[in-house]
Amino acid sequence: MSQRQEARDLAEERIFEAAVKIFSQFGYESSSVRMIAKEAGVSPGLLYNYFKNKEELLVRVFEEGLKDVQATFRDLPDDGQVKTYLLHNFRIMQEKKQLWRLIYLIRMQQSTLAILGERINRVQKQVLDRLEARLRSSLGDKARAEAVLLNASLEGVVFHYLFDNSFEFELAQQALLTRYS
Amino acid sequence: MSQRQEARDLAEERIFEAAVKIFSQFGYESSSVRMIAKEAGVSPGLLYNYFKNKEELLVRVFEEGLKDVQATFRDLPDDGQVKTYLLHNFRIMQEKKQLWRLIYLIRMQQSTLAILGERINRVQKQVLDRLEARLRSSLGDKARAEAVLLNASLEGVVFHYLFDNSFEFELAQQALLTRYS
Amino acid sequence: MSQRQEARDLAEERIFEAAVKIFSQFGYESSSVRMIAKEAGVSPGLLYNYFKNKEELLVRVFEEGLKDVQATFRDLPDDGQVKTYLLHNFRIMQEKKQLWRLIYLIRMQQSTLAILGERINRVQKQVLDRLEARLRSSLGDKARAEAVLLNASLEGVVFHYLFDNSFEFELAQQALLTRYS
Amino acid sequence: MSQRQEARDLAEERIFEAAVKIFSQFGYESSSVRMIAKEAGVSPGLLYNYFKNKEELLVRVFEEGLKDVQATFRDLPDDGQVKTYLLHNFRIMQEKKQLWRLIYLIRMQQSTLAILGERINRVQKQVLDRLEARLRSSLGDKARAEAVLLNASLEGVVFHYLFDNSFEFELAQQALLTRYS
DNA sequence: GATGAATGAGTATTCATTCAT
DNA sequence: AATGAATGAATACTCATTCAT
Secondary structure (H helix, E strand, O other): OHHHHHHHHHHHHHHHHHHHHHHHHHOOOOOOHHHHHHHHOOOHHHHHHHOOOHHHHHHHHHHHHHHHHHHHHHHOOOOOOHHHHHHHHHHHHHHOHHHHHHHHHHHHOHHHHHHHHHHHHHHHHHHHHHHHHHHHHHHHHHHHHHHHHHHHHHHHHHHHHHHOOOOOHHHHHHHHHHHOO | OHHHHHHHHHHHHHHHHHHHHHHHHHOOOOOOHHHHHHHHOOOHHHHHHHOOOHHHHHHHHHHHHHHHHHHHHHHOOOOOOHHHHHHHHHHHHHHOHHHHHHHHHHHHOHHHHHHHHHHHHHHHHHHHHHHHHHHHHHHHHHHHHHHHHHHHHHHHHHHHHHHOOOOOHHHHHHHHHHHOO | OHHHHHHHHHHHHHHHHHHHHHHHHHOOOOOOHHHHHHHHOOOHHHHHHHOOOHHHHHHHHHHHHHHHHHHHHHHOOOOOOHHHHHHHHHHHHHHOHHHHHHHHHHHHOHHHHHHHHHHHHHHHHHHHHHHHHHHHHHHHHHHHHHHHHHHHHHHHHHHHHHHOOOOOHHHHHHHHHHHOO | OHHHHHHHHHHHHHHHHHHHHHHHHHOOOOOOHHHHHHHHOOOHHHHHHHOOOHHHHHHHHHHHHHHHHHHHHHHOOOOOOHHHHHHHHHHHHHHOHHHHHHHHHHHHOHHHHHHHHHHHHHHHHHHHHHHHHHHHHHHHHHHHHHHHHHHHHHHHHHHHHHHOOOOOHHHHHHHHHHHOO
């Protein structure tokens, strides 16, 4: 029973990893279930033992990925400073590049946003609130505006890092970190 | 003859507008030729009287849009200051919302980047160089790094404006403009 | 009135020639009405002023072509000998290559044969009867069998001449003519 | 697993047979994938589980058919005489009527010749060379010309047998065999 | 649990034909 | 007579999904 459960988990895990890889590479619509199954080394039919359909697979991949990122954030030592927050972001962005690509793709696609938009909005709000809190002490009532801008700036940097291969990331990183030291 | 030409222009224009709308809403892959034809109020076959294929339609939409944006930029009064540049961007972003959405979607999708990536890279480089030139006088050799960061920040703001409907644009805009006044 | 008639005939003639060329090159199904119109230098719509549809165009082309061939035959001096008949065939085959290709294509295509099969059978019978008559004096009651064989042989040579570009026509021609001298 | 394989083989076989039938009846271009699927009693999509595309289906049908014919030739007792060769041809022509129709259709259609012309030319050359060898002993240096003519004559007979339902095959056959006895 | 054969609706594109001009 | 814009059905092919094994 336990063995069977493990086998199940193994297959599910492989499908999962494959889905992250394929979705992040080709986007939701251009990724076929067959491609994911092949990448996972299983038959196309097996996906439907674990996921109701392609859409649910995307949702689950997104949810798990988000949990993963949030857990990583929690585990990193945090002194509440903005600089530390930025460094964490740059680190995770590099470690979970595929996942981040996927999250951005989902945020921009009407079809996927319809499914996951609500969830994304909640996370955005949380992120923004925490960033505002970090800025509050030094900036006072300008903290909210600066938080909104900093969040957008950081996402702009991440966006370029993920999708623009001529992006001079080091320069942007240094400039941003210097500003918050 | 003149009536012919009018009919031609009208149909082409309607297909064009429909393509901008549908592409920017769903992205290239998820937009079907049928959807575009329906939106334009014509039969699917008619598209091929005006555009060689779906890909050429995308390219034309992109090229025309870019030309339009560049012309608008040229027509706006410019004192060479960063603040003015930002204001122009915010203005165009709002006026050409659909087009900008489309450009972002293209930049993130492998299949469309394969078609238009080269063109986009050239524009990116040009934008960056001009931004660097504006910053040169006040920042000296830190101008490049700041240009890269500012460009990313601006794009982050645009990104949120376009795809995040809970985005507090006014706050971000003020914060950014204040910094460069 | 007469001028108009001439104009009509001119356009019809050009469509005709174009149809022979295109049909014989690509076959009936693979030839598009647009291709024929383009080749004729007229608009696609004009075809339907002269021909009810694509099928009727084929039928008319075939009929006219056949008439043309038969007229040519009639005009050539004939001494009633088999050899002369063969020479006439080789000559026309070379002069009306396109037309002959078309006739062969029609004879082998179910769709076109359904339309023209009856007509073709009648001509075949006529050809065969005349050939038999030529052979009667020298061969007596074996004339029919020899006529059937000779006709098939001749058509085999024509077939290779038309569709097999590695065919050694000169050799075959000499061998056949020698046999009937 | 065995049942799987049986199902596979059965479906593939049915599609194959259907393709032979439809292709030989209508030719390549005029045969639609739908028609073939319907004839085979399967859904159109299933074809692509067994054949990469319509063209590969044609190639496979052609190659298999040719192999089959060549094997039959090899298995028939052969004394090296022309008459025996002719008899073999008449026999196979009758047994593999559909296949032979298809081969003739392929040879006359530009689109299919582009695919299979090379292969067909090689076979043609081989056939001709062997025929020449059979004739060499009795005809000497006229063997080549006679081989070319005989081959064309034989093909003319086959052509009429396949595509002309008023063809008096028995007469032609007797006349040809008599000549080489 | 796992397979992969099978389906059928969907995709981009072509094309004979019509008809207002 | 002549045009060519417009249509809609047809084409080859793909793909998410189901289900017997």
